[in-house]
Amino acid sequence: MTQLSDFLGGRDMAEAYRDFWVPNALEPFGRDLAAGVDVAVNDILDLGCGTGEVTRYVAERVPASTHIVGIDPTPILLDAARGHRGNSSNIEWVDGAGEDLPFDDASFDAIVCHQAMQYVTDRRATFAEAARVLRPGGRLHVSVWSGGQDQPAIGSIEVAMGLHFGDEHYPAHSWSFGGLDELQRQASAAGFSVEVLEQRVLLWRFDSIRHLANTHIAGAGRTDENGQLAMGLVDLEDPSADEQTEAFVQELAQTLAGCVTDEGVVAPVGSDLLVARVG
Numbered sequence: 001m002t003q004l005s006d007f008l009g010g011r012d013m014a015e016a017y018r019d020f021w022v023p024n025a026l027e028p029f030g031r032d033l034a035a036g037v038d039v040a041v042n043d044i045l046d047l048g049c050g051t052g053e054v055t056r057y058v059a060e061r062v063p064a065s066t067h068i069v070g071i072d073p074t075p076i077l078l079d080a081a082r083g084h085r086g087n088s089s090n091i092e093w094v095d096g097a098g099e100d101l102p103f104d105d106a107s108f109d110a111i112v113c114h115q116a117m118q119y120v121t122d123r124r125a126t127f128a129e130a131a132r133v134l135r136p137g138g139r140l141h142v143s144v145w146s147g148g149q150d151q152p153a154i155g156s157i158e159v160a161m162g163l164h165f166g167d168e169h170y171p172a173h174s175w176s177f178g179g180l181d182e183l184q185r186q187a188s189a190a191g192f193s194v195e196v197l198e199q200r201v202l203l204w205r206f207d208s209i210r211h212l213a214n215t216h217i218a219g220a221g222r223t224d225e226n227g228q229l230a231m232g233l234v235d236l237e238d239p240s241a242d243e244q245t246e247a248f249v250q251e252l253a254q255t256l257a258g259c260v261t262d263e264g265v266v267a268p269v270g271s272d273l274l275v276a277r278v279g
Contacts, residue, residue, distance in 0.1 A: 004214065004232065016215075018051055020219045022051075025206075026053065033141055034060075034112065044068045045070075046111075047116060049072045049081060056084070056091070068090055098116070098125075098129060099125040110134075111133070147178070148175055150270055157172070180272050196274065205264060218231075218236055
């Protein structure tokens, strides 16, 4: 057993996402995005819902009569969303992609999209589809990680990933959307009127530098040689991956030393926020 597989403890990708990414990095931003949604609406779509955390954050805030749909194209994540015991009766889970939403025109009053827009294959089509399925006056709420150059503390992570795990990891895909200007450009091209466009800085909290490093490497996904989604940025059963990870840990220990506290790693992180209205 390698150090990385030991860290995962038999978890699959959805379980690693739930246990490592969500509580340590995603929840503050997800709740922040959900808090911006008008509670006096009837139908809400979570575009790229993953395992459904933000879908459920929205459900906590709105009346039980509000219809909420979570849509995602990744079966393992959507299965985890469906199987979550805390699901509300007003949530519906749908298999599908943002580029071709399986809904009628003017079906929703609001759309949330948390850390998913950077993964779509066609941004123009996805923003256009969001505009199509929103009712007049409906709002799109999008949050995407700021690029490494705009991160207040953790920009060194993607540099270290490229150095120790290969050039394909620099820049980091999850930070690759392109910033506030790209959000503005895509929204305007789809006919939206932009109401909010800003960077939100909240905190990531990890137990240690090693915890942060292992989460980034073992808890991530990659496309394998067969074109399938695989667990980890590297082969988790390859002992040489432990050597790469150890070098990664040591580098982050230096570059993120200022974020280490008695409570672990506490780092300010930037995410770019767009709120835009259609019609």
